[in-house]
Amino acid sequence: MNSFLSFVKKEFYHIFRDKRTMLILFGIPIAQVLLFGFVITSELKNVQIAVWDKSNDITTNQIINKITSSGFFELRKIIYNEKDIEPTFKKGKIREIIIFEEKFAEKLSKEKTAKIQIIADASDANSANMMVNYTKGIIADYLVKRNANIQYPMQIITKERMLYNESLKNVYMFVPGIMAMILMLVSAMMTSISVAREKELGTMEVLLVSPLKPIQILLGKVTPYLALSIVNAIIIISLGYFVFEMPILGSLTFLMTETILFILLALSLGILISTVAPNQQVAMFVSMFALMIPTILLSGFIFPIKNMPLVLQWLSALMPPKYFIIILKDIMLKGTGLAFVWKETLILTGMTIFFIVLSSKKFKIRLE
Amino acid sequence: MENCSVSVKNISKTYKTNIALSDISFEVKKGELFGLIGPDGSGKTSLIRILTTLLMPDSGTASVENLDVISDFKEIRKKIGYMPGRFSLYQDLSVEENLNFFASVFGTTVEKNYSLIKDIYYQIEPFKKRKAGQLSGGMKQKLALSCALIHKPDVLFLDEPTTGVDAVSRKEFWEMLKQLKNKEITIIVSTPYMDEADLCDRVALIQKGEILKINTPKIITSEFNKKLFSIKSENKYRLINDLREYKYNNSVNAFGQHIHYTDINPKPDTDELYKYLREKGHHSVEIKKTEPTIEDCFIDLMK
Numbered sequence: 001m002n003s004f005l006s007f008v009k010k011e012f013y014h015i016f017r018d019k020r021t022m023l024i025l026f027g028i029p030i031a032q033v034l035l036f037g038f039v040i041t042s043e044l045k046n047v048q049i050a051v052w053d054k055s056n057d058i059t060t061n062q063i064i065n066k067i068t069s070s071g072f073f074e075l076r077k078i079i080y081n082e083k084d085i086e087p088t089f090k091k092g093k094i095r096e097i098i099i100f101e102e103k104f105a106e107k108l109s110k111e112k113t114a115k116i117q118i119i120a121d122a123s124d125a126n127s128a129n130m131m132v133n134y135t136k137g138i139i140a141d142y143l144v145k146r147n148a149n150i151q152y153p154m155q156i157i158t159k160e161r162m163l164y165n166e167s168l169k170n171v172y173m174f175v176p177g178i179m180a181m182i183l184m185l186v187s188a189m190m191t192s193i194s195v196a197r198e199k200e201l202g203t204m205e206v207l208l209v210s211p212l213k214p215i216q217i218l219l220g221k222v223t224p225y226l227a228l229s230i231v232n233a234i235i236i237i238s239l240g241y242f243v244f245e246m247p248i249l250g251s252l253t254f255l256m257t258e259t260i261l262f263i264l265l266a267l268s269l270g271i272l273i274s275t276v277a278p279n280q281q282v283a284m285f286v287s288m289f290a291l292m293i294p295t296i297l298l299s300g301f302i303f304p305i306k307n308m309p310l311v312l313q314w315l316s317a318l319m320p321p322k323y324f325i326i327i328l329k330d331i332m333l334k335g336t337g338l339a340f341v342w343k344e345t346l347i348l349t350g351m352t353i354f355f356i357v358l359s360s361k362k363f364k365i366r367l368e
Numbered sequence: 369m370e371n372c373s374v375s376v377k378n379i380s381k382t383y384k385t386n387i388a389l390s391d392i393s394f395e396v397k398k399g400e401l402f403g404l405i406g407p408d409g410s411g412k413t414s415l416i417r418i419l420t421t422l423l424m425p426d427s428g429t430a431s432v433e434n435l436d437v438i439s440d441f442k443e444i445r446k447k448i449g450y451m452p453g454r455f456s457l458y459q460d461l462s463v464e465e466n467l468n469f470f471a472s473v474f475g476t477t478v479e480k481n482y483s484l485i486k487d488i489y490y491q492i493e494p495f496k497k498r499k500a501g502q503l504s505g506g507m508k509q510k511l512a513l514s515c516a517l518i519h520k521p522d523v524l525f526l527d528e529p530t531t532g533v534d535a536v537s538r539k540e541f542w543e544m545l546k547q548l549k550n551k552e553i554t555i556i557v558s559t560p561y562m563d564e565a566d567l568c569d570r571v572a573l574i575q576k577g578e579i580l581k582i583n584t585p586k587i588i589t590s591e592f593n594k595k596l597f598s599i600k601s602e603n604k605y606r607l608i609n610d611l612r613e614y615k616y617n618n619s620v621n622a623f624g625q626h627i628h629y630t631d632i633n634p635k636p637d638t639d640e641l642y643k644y645l646r647e648k649g650h651h652s653v654e655i656k657k658t659e660p661t662i663e664d665c666f667i668d669l670m671k
Contacts, residue, residue: 006472010461017460202456206515209420209450210473211442365441367422 003212007220014194015224024190029182029232033239036174047131049096050077050088055104063116067098067138072131085119095121096131164333175240176328177301180262180321182236184295187229187266188273189287195221195274196283205367214363222267229263230256249335258331258341261348262324266291268355269320275362295321323347372434373398373523373554374419379428381414381577388414389577391428396556396570401549403568404558405662411577412558413453416527419556420450433522446474449521449553453528455508459501463492463511466500467518474519484551485514488544506537513544517553524548526557530564542567562663573666580669585662592660592668594618594630597638601650610648614641621667628664 015021049067053060068075076094079085088094099117101107108114118135122128165172195218198204207217233256240246248255269291277283296302298312299321305313316322323344330336338345374396381389389411396402404412417423419432421441430437435444457466467489471478482489492510495503500511509529516524526545530538542564545555549569557568565571566585573580573588581588601607607627611620616637618630631641638655645653 003472003475006469010458010465010469013461013465014458201459202452202454203458205422205452206450206456206470207473208422209445209448210470211446211475212473366424367417368424 004216004220007216008223011220011224025186025228029236032178032182033236036178037171037244044072044130044134046074047072047096048076048094049073049098050079050094051075052079052097052099054102055100057105059105059108060100063139063142066142067135070138072134089121098135171240171244171246172333175244175246176325179233179236179328180299180301180324181295182232183229183263184266184291184321186232187225187263188270188291189284191221191225191267191270192273192277192283192287193280195271196277196280200279208365214365218271218363222271225267226263230260233259246332248332250331250337254337255331258327258345261352265320265348265352265355268352268359272355272359272362275359294319299325301325320348320351371397374432374556376430377428379418379425379430381418381425387577392579394572394579394582396554398554399549399552401545401555401569403565403571404556404574405562405565405571406574407560410574412574413527416525416558420448420525421445447522449516449524451512451516451526451529453531455512457500457512457515460499462497462499464496466511467515470515471518476519478518481518481520484520485517487547489514505533509533509537509541521553523554526555528558528560530559530561562661562666565662573669575670588662588665589660592665595636596658596660596664597629598626598656598658599629600626600654601645602652607650610645614644619667
């Protein structure tokens, strides 16, 4: 049998016989997608609130009804004095308290102004902000509806539309991000570990003292992971498409081509790491710190790049996943083709070639 | 030299400040079973790694089958078999899979060269479906040897093949090497076990990166020019100390249950030694003349 083919076969044996490898390869991607999809969500849903209604009239009741029927909030407690505010929050379940002033309806109709106080548990700052904004929005909406027949002398009407993600779904953010992360993990980390394992167990010594060329060893290592990464990419895309209704407006073939480009990039990075790492542990830590964490933090996956300090923005320009995520979003959400993402594609191609050349230069044909 | 398989000329190798090999030269004939004998850290592995093109020497030249280890390393890698000191096969692959893999790496098949490994492989063939990691130490060595031989190498390098293997398997392993010799494969084997030296055609005794002596084991032991005694008494530890205090002592070394002793006099007076030991409180003293082994020569040369 051809020596390259039997190398690939051997590599597949290693992968399929190691439960941990299989788990990292197929368990983690599925778990990640489902986790990000179902658990980690920044949308408000059923926030428990309490009300201190000093007025208790038609207007306050209408407002409370409107808030609780929105689906975002759930009225859990009625309180009657100031002393109750602190203990209510301290119990931890209730995260917002709405207080209506006395004679609310009366004041509103006579003095044209009435006051509502919103107190939020800001130990989670982001969601506190969102809760307050949602509440304010609902109250404003109530007022607009009530005054529907009154004509103001002047009015500015804003109408917003969230293009490419009309309902502001998180899933549109995380599917491309997860895909970049998983492909990085599987391709780079797994290949670097598997090359490092050969070094650690001494089998690399035997492979070196054989007619195998370095390029054959490296291609033999990379091929199985390329195949498995493509399978992974398909799993993630299908999970996004079927479970979370992530649209794919662009061409699927183009999407897969770009994905394979990114996989190749990650694989060449993995090989580069393995040429430096003497054992599996080092390979894993380098992959973790040099690849995974920047992928998560600096690629725009979780934190918007535009909000970062300038230095970090420059750093993020060096992160391959950043470009991959841009490409993925463009293809999936906007349905664009190469004409719109040629720049990012070019950058990824350039990086891939750079890493391949660098790692083949660094690959040692001897032990030192 | 026409009949020369491996030639080493003035090889030196240093790791940072550690001298691994200093100015080593020797030649190995075709079809010879050549032993590199020396304790751990004497430079055996470095030497084998230089010859297998895994390391580059700091100075000096070496050639294998008339190919230079630095410039012709690609050619050499096609012609040699190498078995590293550690078990270096894939533990998660079965015996059969390992063998097939290494055969195909060298562009051959197990069937084509089966006759070469038959004598070794038939012993582990019943376990061919077993994972290499689950084999016993002796069986692992047999498998590793089969894998190193499967492509019919001209020269076979074995780095401490018997370290960590039980006595019976060690013996079997050397028998196998003897048989390979008949197949005209040059074998270079390193070992820290002095008793294995006698099984080689020629040996190089290595200590601290220098060759103390190269010759056939017979000639080396015959060159031991002192009378050697094997001494035994009921208390070995006390015996060593007392012998070391004896005024005519030249060397005292533990050797299994016995003590190997040489005297500074060319014609030692055993009666006086008996007397001395009895005075020291040893009762059942036994003094016998004995033939020197490679180990005795090694210890003598180390001084």
